[in-house]
Amino acid sequence: MHDTQQWITDGGIETALVDRLGQDLPEFAAFVLLDSAEGRRALREYYAPFVDLADAAGLPIVLDTPTWRANPDWGALLGADDAHLERINEDAAAFVREVADELAPDAEVVVNGCVGPRYDEFEAEQRMTAEEAQSYHAPQIAALAAAGADRITAVTALDAAEGIGVARAAMALRVPAYVSFTVGADGRLADGSSIAEAIAVSDAATGGGIEAYLVNCAHPSEVAAGLGDGSAALSRITGFRLNAARDGDDGAGDEPGDFAAGVLALRDLAPNARVFGGCCGTDAPHIDALAGLLRGAPASSR
Helix, strand or coil, X not given: CCCCCCEEECCCHHHHHHHCCXXXXXXXXXXXXXXXXXXXXXXXXXXXXHHHHHHHHCCCEEEECCCCCCCHHHHHHCCXXXXXXXXXXXXXXXXXXXXXXXXXXXXXXXXXXXXXXXXXXXXXXXXXXXXXXXXXXXXXXXXXXXXXXXXXXXXXXXXXXXXXXXXXXXXXXXXXXXXXXCCCXXXXXXXXXXXXXXXXXXXXXXCCCCCEEEEECCCHHHHHHHCCCCCHHHHHEEEEEECCCCCCCCCCCCCHHHHHHHHHHHHHCCCCCCEEEECCCCCHHHHHHHHHHHHCCCCCCC
Protein backbone atom coordinates (compact mmCIF):
# COMPACT_ATOMS: atom_id res chain seq x y z
CA MET A 1 0.00 0.00 0.00
CA HIS A 2 1.13 3.52 -0.72
CA ASP A 3 1.84 5.31 2.55
CA THR A 4 -0.45 8.26 1.85
CA GLN A 5 -3.14 6.49 -0.16
CA GLN A 6 -6.64 6.29 1.32
CA TRP A 7 -8.32 2.88 1.06
CA ILE A 8 -11.79 1.49 1.62
CA THR A 9 -12.81 -2.06 2.50
CA ASP A 10 -15.92 -4.15 2.17
CA GLY A 11 -18.48 -4.17 4.99
CA GLY A 12 -19.80 -6.66 7.52
CA ILE A 13 -19.90 -9.78 5.40
CA GLU A 14 -21.86 -12.03 7.75
CA THR A 15 -24.54 -9.50 8.69
CA ALA A 16 -24.89 -8.33 5.08
CA LEU A 17 -25.27 -11.89 3.83
CA VAL A 18 -28.04 -12.46 6.35
CA ASP A 19 -29.81 -9.11 6.18
CA ARG A 20 -29.42 -8.14 2.51
CA LEU A 21 -29.16 -11.54 0.86
CA GLY A 22 -31.25 -13.75 3.15
CA GLN A 23 -28.57 -16.36 3.71
CA ASP A 24 -28.52 -18.82 6.61
CA LEU A 25 -25.07 -18.86 8.18
CA PRO A 26 -24.69 -21.65 10.74
CA GLU A 27 -22.31 -20.57 13.51
CA PHE A 28 -22.11 -17.22 11.65
CA ALA A 29 -19.82 -18.89 9.11
CA ALA A 30 -19.76 -17.40 5.61
CA PHE A 31 -17.34 -19.97 4.22
CA VAL A 32 -20.11 -22.59 4.02
CA LEU A 33 -21.55 -20.70 1.05
CA LEU A 34 -18.56 -21.68 -1.10
CA ASP A 35 -19.85 -25.26 -1.15
CA SER A 36 -22.88 -24.56 -3.32
CA ALA A 37 -23.66 -22.71 -6.54
CA GLU A 38 -26.41 -20.74 -4.77
CA GLY A 39 -24.04 -19.78 -1.97
CA ARG A 40 -21.37 -18.66 -4.39
CA ARG A 41 -23.91 -16.47 -6.18
CA ALA A 42 -24.78 -14.87 -2.84
CA LEU A 43 -21.13 -14.23 -2.07
CA ARG A 44 -20.65 -12.64 -5.48
CA GLU A 45 -23.69 -10.44 -4.84
CA TYR A 46 -22.18 -9.46 -1.50
CA TYR A 47 -18.83 -8.36 -2.95
CA ALA A 48 -20.14 -6.77 -6.16
CA PRO A 49 -21.33 -3.38 -4.83
CA PHE A 50 -18.09 -2.79 -2.93
CA VAL A 51 -15.96 -3.48 -5.98
CA ASP A 52 -18.22 -1.33 -8.12
CA LEU A 53 -18.16 1.66 -5.79
CA ALA A 54 -14.38 1.46 -5.36
CA ASP A 55 -13.99 1.44 -9.13
CA ALA A 56 -16.40 4.34 -9.56
CA ALA A 57 -14.77 6.36 -6.77
CA GLY A 58 -11.24 5.67 -7.99
CA LEU A 59 -10.26 4.32 -4.57
CA PRO A 60 -8.30 1.12 -3.90
CA ILE A 61 -10.08 -1.49 -1.82
CA VAL A 62 -9.21 -4.27 0.64
CA LEU A 63 -11.55 -7.28 0.37
CA ASP A 64 -11.64 -9.84 3.16
CA THR A 65 -11.98 -13.52 2.32
CA PRO A 66 -15.11 -15.17 3.82
CA THR A 67 -12.95 -17.26 6.14
CA TRP A 68 -13.41 -15.75 9.60
CA ARG A 69 -14.75 -19.12 10.84
CA ALA A 70 -12.64 -21.38 8.62
CA ASN A 71 -10.39 -22.74 11.37
CA PRO A 72 -10.35 -26.22 12.95
CA ASP A 73 -12.65 -25.78 15.96
CA TRP A 74 -15.39 -23.94 14.08
CA GLY A 75 -14.94 -26.19 11.08
CA ALA A 76 -15.50 -29.24 13.26
CA LEU A 77 -18.81 -27.80 14.47
CA LEU A 78 -19.86 -27.50 10.83
CA GLY A 79 -18.65 -30.90 9.68
CA ALA A 80 -15.57 -29.59 7.88
CA ASP A 81 -12.44 -31.69 8.42
CA ASP A 82 -8.88 -30.53 7.80
CA ALA A 83 -8.93 -31.41 4.09
CA HIS A 84 -12.22 -29.59 3.60
CA LEU A 85 -10.89 -26.50 5.39
CA GLU A 86 -7.72 -26.48 3.30
CA ARG A 87 -9.80 -26.56 0.12
CA ILE A 88 -12.24 -23.93 1.40
CA ASN A 89 -9.51 -21.47 2.39
CA GLU A 90 -7.74 -21.86 -0.95
CA ASP A 91 -11.05 -21.52 -2.78
CA ALA A 92 -12.00 -18.42 -0.78
CA ALA A 93 -8.90 -16.45 -1.72
CA ALA A 94 -9.16 -17.46 -5.38
CA PHE A 95 -12.89 -16.66 -5.45
CA VAL A 96 -12.48 -13.11 -4.12
CA ARG A 97 -9.71 -12.45 -6.63
CA GLU A 98 -11.84 -13.79 -9.49
CA VAL A 99 -14.84 -11.66 -8.54
CA ALA A 100 -12.73 -8.50 -8.32
CA ASP A 101 -10.96 -9.19 -11.62
CA GLU A 102 -14.27 -9.88 -13.35
CA LEU A 103 -16.12 -6.81 -12.08
CA ALA A 104 -13.34 -4.22 -12.10
CA PRO A 105 -10.17 -5.51 -13.78
CA ASP A 106 -8.46 -2.12 -13.53
CA ALA A 107 -9.25 -1.49 -9.86
CA GLU A 108 -6.54 -1.75 -7.23
CA VAL A 109 -7.62 -4.62 -4.99
CA VAL A 110 -5.91 -6.27 -2.04
CA VAL A 111 -7.23 -9.71 -1.12
CA ASN A 112 -6.89 -10.06 2.63
CA GLY A 113 -6.77 -13.55 4.11
CA CYS A 114 -9.14 -13.23 7.05
CA VAL A 115 -8.16 -15.36 10.08
CA GLY A 116 -10.71 -15.23 12.88
CA PRO A 117 -10.20 -16.11 16.54
CA ARG A 118 -10.38 -19.63 17.87
CA TYR A 119 -12.89 -18.56 20.53
CA ASP A 120 -15.47 -15.77 20.59
CA GLU A 121 -15.22 -15.11 24.31
CA PHE A 122 -12.23 -14.46 26.53
CA GLU A 123 -11.91 -17.17 29.15
CA ALA A 124 -8.57 -17.65 30.86
CA GLU A 125 -8.62 -21.45 30.57
CA GLN A 126 -9.19 -21.24 26.81
CA ARG A 127 -6.51 -18.73 25.95
CA MET A 128 -3.56 -19.84 23.87
CA THR A 129 0.05 -18.87 24.08
CA ALA A 130 1.52 -17.24 21.00
CA GLU A 131 3.22 -20.55 20.15
CA GLU A 132 -0.04 -22.48 20.45
CA ALA A 133 -1.83 -19.89 18.32
CA GLN A 134 0.83 -20.11 15.63
CA SER A 135 0.48 -23.89 15.44
CA TYR A 136 -3.33 -23.75 15.51
CA HIS A 137 -3.75 -21.14 12.77
CA ALA A 138 -0.81 -22.17 10.54
CA PRO A 139 -2.78 -24.57 8.27
CA GLN A 140 -5.42 -21.96 7.44
CA ILE A 141 -2.78 -19.33 6.77
CA ALA A 142 -0.82 -21.70 4.55
CA ALA A 143 -3.93 -22.44 2.46
CA LEU A 144 -4.82 -18.75 2.07
CA ALA A 145 -1.24 -17.94 1.11
CA ALA A 146 -1.05 -20.81 -1.37
CA ALA A 147 -4.08 -19.39 -3.18
CA GLY A 148 -2.50 -15.98 -3.51
CA ALA A 149 -3.88 -13.90 -0.63
CA ASP A 150 -1.95 -10.64 -0.64
CA ARG A 151 -1.75 -10.49 3.11
CA ILE A 152 -2.98 -12.19 6.27
CA THR A 153 -4.85 -10.45 9.08
CA ALA A 154 -5.73 -11.76 12.52
CA VAL A 155 -9.26 -10.34 12.66
CA THR A 156 -11.22 -9.62 15.85
CA ALA A 157 -8.18 -10.56 17.95
CA LEU A 158 -9.11 -10.69 21.63
CA ASP A 159 -5.58 -10.50 22.97
CA ALA A 160 -2.02 -9.97 21.82
CA ALA A 161 -1.01 -13.65 22.03
CA GLU A 162 -3.36 -14.91 19.33
CA GLY A 163 -2.47 -12.02 17.05
CA ILE A 164 1.21 -12.74 17.54
CA GLY A 165 0.69 -16.39 16.65
CA VAL A 166 -1.17 -15.56 13.45
CA ALA A 167 1.46 -13.00 12.50
CA ARG A 168 4.33 -15.42 13.09
CA ALA A 169 2.66 -18.08 10.93
CA ALA A 170 2.23 -15.58 8.10
CA MET A 171 5.74 -14.21 8.49
CA ALA A 172 7.15 -17.74 8.27
CA LEU A 173 5.64 -17.91 4.78
CA ARG A 174 6.87 -14.42 3.92
CA VAL A 175 3.32 -13.11 3.63
CA PRO A 176 2.63 -9.61 5.04
CA ALA A 177 1.03 -9.93 8.47
CA TYR A 178 -1.49 -7.57 10.06
CA VAL A 179 -3.34 -7.73 13.37
CA SER A 180 -6.79 -6.26 13.94
CA PHE A 181 -7.86 -6.05 17.58
CA THR A 182 -11.40 -5.74 18.85
CA VAL A 183 -12.42 -3.80 21.95
CA GLY A 184 -15.39 -3.63 24.29
CA ALA A 185 -17.49 -0.71 25.35
CA ASP A 186 -14.63 0.50 27.57
CA GLY A 187 -12.21 0.62 24.64
CA ARG A 188 -10.04 -2.17 26.03
CA LEU A 189 -9.26 -5.67 24.77
CA ALA A 190 -10.99 -8.67 26.31
CA ASP A 191 -7.99 -9.39 28.55
CA GLY A 192 -8.14 -5.85 29.95
CA SER A 193 -5.14 -4.50 28.08
CA SER A 194 -5.25 -1.24 26.17
CA ILE A 195 -4.85 -1.11 22.42
CA ALA A 196 -1.48 0.58 22.85
CA GLU A 197 -0.30 -2.10 25.30
CA ALA A 198 -1.34 -4.90 22.92
CA ILE A 199 0.50 -3.25 20.04
CA ALA A 200 3.66 -2.80 22.11
CA VAL A 201 3.61 -6.44 23.24
CA SER A 202 2.99 -7.68 19.70
CA ASP A 203 5.77 -5.59 18.21
CA ALA A 204 8.23 -6.77 20.86
CA ALA A 205 7.29 -10.42 20.28
CA THR A 206 7.66 -10.22 16.49
CA GLY A 207 10.63 -7.88 16.24
CA GLY A 208 8.39 -5.32 14.60
CA GLY A 209 7.53 -7.82 11.88
CA ILE A 210 3.80 -7.06 11.90
CA GLU A 211 3.14 -4.66 9.04
CA ALA A 212 0.51 -2.62 10.87
CA TYR A 213 -2.50 -2.81 13.16
CA LEU A 214 -6.22 -2.19 12.78
CA VAL A 215 -9.25 -2.20 15.03
CA ASN A 216 -12.48 -3.91 14.02
CA CYS A 217 -15.88 -5.09 15.30
CA ALA A 218 -16.55 -2.16 17.64
CA HIS A 219 -18.45 1.10 17.35
CA PRO A 220 -16.39 4.23 16.55
CA SER A 221 -17.23 5.70 19.98
CA GLU A 222 -15.91 2.57 21.71
CA VAL A 223 -12.71 2.68 19.71
CA ALA A 224 -12.28 6.37 20.53
CA ALA A 225 -12.41 5.46 24.22
CA GLY A 226 -9.46 3.12 23.66
CA LEU A 227 -7.32 5.62 21.75
CA GLY A 228 -7.23 8.44 24.24
CA ASP A 229 -3.90 7.81 25.93
CA GLY A 230 -1.82 9.40 23.20
CA SER A 231 0.69 6.54 23.22
CA ALA A 232 3.29 6.48 20.48
CA ALA A 233 2.21 2.88 19.79
CA LEU A 234 -1.01 4.22 18.29
CA SER A 235 1.00 5.47 15.32
CA ARG A 236 1.10 1.82 14.23
CA ILE A 237 -2.66 1.79 13.59
CA THR A 238 -3.42 2.09 9.89
CA GLY A 239 -7.08 1.22 9.70
CA PHE A 240 -10.54 0.67 11.13
CA ARG A 241 -13.34 -1.73 10.16
CA LEU A 242 -16.13 -0.87 12.56
CA ASN A 243 -19.70 -1.62 13.58
CA ALA A 244 -22.73 0.56 12.98
CA ALA A 245 -24.16 -0.12 16.46
CA ARG A 246 -22.71 0.14 19.95
CA ASP A 247 -22.03 -2.99 22.00
CA GLY A 248 -25.33 -4.49 23.17
CA ASP A 249 -27.55 -2.17 21.14
CA ASP A 250 -30.33 -3.62 19.03
CA GLY A 251 -31.30 -2.31 15.63
CA ALA A 252 -29.44 -1.05 12.61
CA GLY A 253 -27.18 1.40 14.42
CA ASP A 254 -25.81 4.57 12.88
CA GLU A 255 -27.02 5.77 9.51
CA PRO A 256 -24.31 5.56 6.81
CA GLY A 257 -23.40 9.26 6.94
CA ASP A 258 -23.09 9.32 10.73
CA PHE A 259 -21.13 6.08 10.67
CA ALA A 260 -18.68 7.41 8.10
CA ALA A 261 -18.13 10.65 9.99
CA GLY A 262 -17.52 8.72 13.22
CA VAL A 263 -14.98 6.42 11.59
CA LEU A 264 -13.01 9.19 9.92
CA ALA A 265 -13.00 11.27 13.12
CA LEU A 266 -10.72 8.59 14.59
CA ARG A 267 -7.89 9.95 12.45
CA ASP A 268 -7.52 12.66 15.09
CA LEU A 269 -6.43 9.91 17.51
CA ALA A 270 -4.68 7.61 15.01
CA PRO A 271 -3.25 9.98 12.39
CA ASN A 272 -1.66 7.24 10.28
CA ALA A 273 -4.97 5.48 9.65
CA ARG A 274 -5.71 5.23 5.94
CA VAL A 275 -7.87 2.08 5.58
CA PHE A 276 -11.55 2.53 6.43
CA GLY A 277 -14.44 0.11 6.25
CA GLY A 278 -17.16 -1.78 8.02
CA CYS A 279 -17.89 -4.73 10.22
CA CYS A 280 -21.16 -5.85 11.84
CA GLY A 281 -24.27 -4.05 10.66
CA THR A 282 -22.58 -2.26 7.77
CA ASP A 283 -23.13 -2.75 4.06
CA ALA A 284 -22.49 -0.96 0.79
CA PRO A 285 -24.26 2.31 1.79
CA HIS A 286 -21.91 2.72 4.75
CA ILE A 287 -18.84 2.18 2.60
CA ASP A 288 -20.26 4.48 -0.07
CA ALA A 289 -20.58 7.20 2.57
CA LEU A 290 -16.96 6.63 3.61
CA ALA A 291 -15.82 6.82 -0.01
CA GLY A 292 -17.68 10.07 -0.47
CA LEU A 293 -15.96 11.68 2.50
CA LEU A 294 -12.57 10.30 1.50
CA ARG A 295 -12.80 11.74 -1.98
CA GLY A 296 -12.79 15.18 -0.39
CA ALA A 297 -10.46 14.33 2.49
CA PRO A 298 -6.76 15.20 2.58
CA ALA A 299 -4.33 12.32 2.37
CA SER A 300 -2.65 11.02 5.49
CA SER A 301 0.40 13.00 6.53
CA ARG A 302 2.42 9.86 7.21
